[in-house]
Amino acid sequence: MFYNRATIVEHVFGQADNYQTTPKLKDKIDQTEQQQLASLSYAGQQTQTVNNGQPEFTKEELKSGQKAGQKLFHLDLLGRPQTANAMLNKSLMPTQKREALTVKTPGYKVYRFSDNGRQNYLYNRSHLIGFQLTGLNNDRRNLVTGTVAMNATHASDNQQSMEDYENEIAHYLRADESHYVRYRVTPLYRNFERVPRGVQMEAASITDATVRFNVYVFNAQPGWQLNYYTGTAIQTN
Numbered sequence: 001m002f003y004n005r006a007t008i009v010e011h012v013f014g015q016a017d018n019y020q021t022t023p024k025l026k027d028k029i030d031q032t033e034q035q036q037l038a039s040l041s042y043a044g045q046q047t048q049t050v051n052n053g054q055p056e057f058t059k060e061e062l063k064s065g066q067k068a069g070q071k072l073f074h075l076d077l078l079g080r081p082q083t084a085n086a087m088l089n090k091s092l093m094p095t096q097k098r099e100a101l102t103v104k105t106p107g108y109k110v111y112r113f114s115d116n117g118r119q120n121y122l123y124n125r126s127h128l129i130g131f132q133l134t135g136l137n138n139d140r141r142n143l144v145t146g147t148v149a150m151n152a153t154h155a156s157d158n159q160q161s162m163e164d165y166e167n168e169i170a171h172y173l174r175a176d177e178s179h180y181v182r183y184r185v186t187p188l189y190r191n192f193e194r195v196p197r198g199v200q201m202e203a204a205s206i207t208d209a210t211v212r213f214n215v216y217v218f219n220a221q222p223g224w225q226l227n228y229y230t231g232t233a234i235q236t237n
Contacts (some may be wrong), residue, residue: 013038037054038188038197042220046149046159052216055202057182064206068092070134070178072141080106080194081144081187084128087183090173094135101125103138105145106194107231113223122221122233126151128185128199130166144187145195145231147221162217165201172211178205188216193228196218 037050068089073082086092103125111122126146129136146162153163169181183203188194198218205211210234220226223237 007143020139032198034186034188035217037200037216038190040197040216040218042218044222046154046161046218046220048214048216050200052096054213055182055184055212055214057184057202057204060091060183062204062206065181066180066206070129070136072128072139075141078106078192078194079140080189081128081141082194083186084142085181086129086134088133088169088173088183090177090179092134093132093170093173096135098137100129101138101143103140103143105143106146107228108145109231109233111224111233111235113235120148122147122224122227123231124151126162126199128132128187129183130170130208131155133166133183144199144219146199146219147224147226149221150198150217150219160217161200162201165203165213165215165217168213169203169211172205177206181211182206190228195228195231197228 033050037048040048040133053155066087068087068091070084070086070092072084076082105125107127108123112119113122114120121180124146125143127136128142128144131137149164153161153167167185173179173181185202186200188200189196196219196226198216200214200216202214203211223235225234225236227233
């Protein structure tokens, strides 16, 4: 039943790929913190600190003695990934190289561009919980269409991406088998858009304060205009 629905959604939005205008849909969603984040416009800064950098976990979620593991929410009715949660530990980290991705994420398109003389792709299929942290790979609940600027370490500036925050956690976990990190990544959408406007990343080490962050990473790319309903994009410079 789900795949039939997903196929229909893919067809409907596929018909809109040739249009760059945004459908006018009534917004009935209350402006929660996450909706406020999703409503922000990218202005050249890839990340924004949320709640003064303090993650918003409950005391129960931060209790010590919990087993390492991960939990991903089901896709919504539009086939979009939702929140991904984990209690991270070195025991979850993969020991083998990542296999090629086969999942097509909502709105995924292939665009190439020149980046400081090198060919690059506009979009990645971005893991919510990074592969290096748990080894989870071809799971459509854990993959969104994300710009390379959101997903990967920046080569030309000092701005941070999802990968930089994931590396911070990975370094901490590798340092000691007793280290645990509570982690949550939430893709944020506007209305019925298929491509997230960004992701909120929260992390807290359990037995100390070494890892502690709450950030919003914009799903945007300098020099590109994205259509978040369809995934189509126009290079502006």
